[in-house]
Amino acid sequence: MTHQLNINNTLFFIILVSSILISSRCANSESTIYDVLKSHGLPKGLLPKGVKDFSFDDSGRFEVHLDEACNAKFENELHYDQNISGNLSYGEINGLSGISAQDLFLWFDVKEIRVDVPSSGLIYFDVGFVSKQFSLSSFETPRDCLAVQSVDLQLYSDSTLPTQPAYNKVLSVCVCVCVCVCVCQHMVCDFTKKS
Incomplete structure (x- = not known):
């Protein structure tokens, strides 16, 4: 009888541990x-x-x-x-x-x-x-x-972007071009007004 009880307890323990391990593994596999x-x-x-x-x-x-x-x-x-x-x-x-x-x-x-x-x-x-x-x-x-x-x-990326000095040169050229265009436009307007 005690031998049968030990076998039942051992089986119960194995089943319990197995189900805990399986359920924890399933819970982890379900996370995304x-x-x-x-x-x-x-x-x-x-x-x-x-x-x-x-x-x-x-x-x-x-x-x-x-x-x-x-x-x-x-x-x-x-x-x-x-x-x-x-x-x-x-x-x-x-x-x-x-x-x-x-x-x-x-x-x-x-x-x-x-x-x-x-x-x-x-x-x-x-x-x-x-x-x-x-x-x-x-x-x-x-x-x-x-x-x-x-x-x-x-x-x-950082390595392919223009460096700060290069960027400043490009910006300076753009500003100069814009100023020249504005001055030329102003001169044309003055010339057409006088004509």
Whole structure:
């Protein structure tokens, strides 16, 4: 009888431990990258709809794999490479690669995304030399993403942008041209008035 009781207790213990392990494994497999973003104080819509393949480790390092590169429209347009990676901590992603933002007609690599104060309703995208702010509500839900070829983009990073002295020279030339055009226009107006 005691032998039967020990076997029953052992079986019960094995079944209990197995069910706990299986349920915890199922719970982990059901979490999505969107849940991971949300639990780190970031909006789910930072990544496009339909991400299924991702990895996330205890150090905060994540990788996302999309079926293909794509663009999504927010206040500005965002480009997502097929592979996206970065380091996730509460309210911020740094060391980011695989996301680019369009400003005017230029594309810039996004290096960091952060939410400093959630109640401010703002999210910041750092492209290396400047930080752009957007409405946090724009990123509440994942957006549809239109497939594109990565080579279609003319990306600018810190190394490809004109240096400050070069930029100042271009700006000086533009100002000189504008002044010359205004002076010439004024002279033509004066000449036509006298005629």
